[in-house]
Amino acid sequence: GAVVSQHPSRVICKSGTSVKIECRSLDFQATTMFWYRQFPKQSLMLMATSNEGSKATYEQGVEKDKFLINHASLTLSTLTVTSAHPEDSSFYICSASKVYTEAFFGQGTRLTVV
Amino acid sequence: DQQVKQNSPSLSVQEGRISILNCDYTNSMFDYFLWYKKYPAEGPTFLISISSIKDKNEDGRFTVFLNKSAKHLSLHIVPSQPGDSAVYFCAASEGGSNYKLTFGKGTLLTVNP
Numbered sequence: 712g713a714v715v716s717q718h719p720s721r722v723i724c725k726s727g728t729s730v731k732i733e734c735r736s737l738d739f740q741a742t743t744m745f746w747y748r749q750f751p752k753q754s755l756m757l758m759a760t761s762n763e764g765s766k767a768t769y770e771q772g773v774e775k776d777k778f779l780i781n782h783a784s785l786t787l788s789t790l791t792v793t794s795a796h797p798e799d800s801s802f803y804i805c806s807a808s809k810v811y812t813e814a815f816f817g818q819g820t821r822l823t824v825v
Numbered sequence: 826d827q828q829v830k831q832n833s834p835s836l837s838v839q840e841g842r843i844s845i846l847n848c849d850y851t852n853s854m855f856d857y858f859l860w861y862k863k864y865p866a867e868g869p870t871f872l873i874s875i876s877s878i879k880d881k882n883e884d885g886r887f888t889v890f891l892n893k894s895a896k897h898l899s900l901h902i903v904p905s906q907p908g909d910s911a912v913y914f915c916a917a918s919e920g921g922s923n924y925k926l927t928f929g930k931g932t933l934l935t936v937n938p
Contacts, residue, residue, distance in 0.1 A: 717868065747928075754930040755926075816870070816871075817868050821866060
């Protein structure tokens with residue numbers, strides 16, 4: 712199957728700082744990437760849909776100024792958590808799709824804000 | 826309001842027996858359904874999918890059944906193996922395979938040797 716790489720896999724940051732998470736499709740071009748968030752023992756919740764070359768579409772309740780998404784190329788999307796607070800601590804996962812195929816997920820990033 | 830529901834948080838089966846994981850949905854616009862397997866601290870891995878125009882799809886030991894009238898789908902794993910132990914997520918899409926997904930909360934499957 713296709714490979715989606717997410718980096719870093721784990722990050723600890725201080726409250727008030729910003730953290731950038733990268734999502735790369737290694738062997739295919741992804742016009743659309745998705746960012747999800749998972750709380751313990753909960754389902755993956757879609758945060759936003761990222762389209763190459765255009766603004767991301769955010770789900771209801773997700774602050775677009777706090778979770779900045781950039782999809783600069785067909786193989787790279789980034790999620791920046793700005794002014795992180797402890798309640799932003801979570802597991803963040805990206806996915807990318809080729810046309811007419813299922814979504815492939817990255818390994819996820821465990822963010823801990825202290 | 827959860828549009829995709831997996832009402833069993835956990836399931837335990839014996840190696841070699843059948844595992845049946847269930848999923849219900851409420852959104853009649855969903856037209857594509859997927860099952861993902863997930864280990865702790867890893868991203869989900871795609872297992873099998875089914876389009877709403879079908880009622881069954883089979884891939885090796887994995888079979889997904891879709892009952893549209895009941896808005897219910899199930900994943901059958903037979904025979905179950907200890908390596909199948911993981912959390913299984915049911916997901917649904919309104920726009921086909923590469924549209925945004927709505928996930929259930931997952932079911933932890935434990936296959937005992």
